Structures are given as C-alpha cells and as structure tokens.
Amino acid sequence: MLTKKQTKAVKAHPDIYKFVPSKSTFDFLDLKEHLYYPISFRVVRFVLLDGTYETVITNLSDTDFPPDELRSIYNMRWGIEPR
Known part of the structure; x- marks a missing residue:
C-alpha cells in the first residue's frame, strides 16, 4: 500500500x-x-540460455500466466521492440 x-x-x-x-x-x-x-505485482525470474537471468515485474495473474507462458510472451515482445 x-x-x-x-x-x-x-x-x-x-x-x-x-x-x-x-x-x-x-x-x-x-x-x-x-x-x-x-x-500488487509479482516478480518472475527466468534463466536464459547463456546462464544469465532476466527478471520481469508484472501484474498478470500467476494462474493465467505461469512463468513459462510469461517467458514466451516476453520473448515475442523482444522481437518487435528495440532493446
């Protein structure tokens, strides 16, 4: 709060x-x-292929968007947005 x-x-x-x-x-x-x-939000950390981590903060539900689904969504996002 x-x-x-x-x-x-x-x-x-x-x-x-x-x-x-x-x-x-x-x-x-x-x-x-x-x-x-x-x-409210949740922090999700992914291990990348090179062994480093990527951390995202989201308000998406963990029921509707488990970590693997969230990782997939963010992976698609990087294909259209410049880093």
Missing part, C-alpha cells in the same frame, strides 16, 4: 505501507481524497 502519510501506524508496518515522499510525483495520492494506493 503506497501512501504519503507518515502516521505511527504507517511507520509501525513497513511490511504493509511504503512511504512516497511529498516531493515525488505520484498523481494517484493527493492526501485529500486518496490517502492510500493499493498496488
């Missing part, structure tokens, strides 16, 4: 809340209406 608040509750739970400094631009937090911004 992202927040710009610095309450005792926020500071006491760094495992739940991540503080976004006021000087950081993040339009989804304005401290008047939207005090918290829920965010």
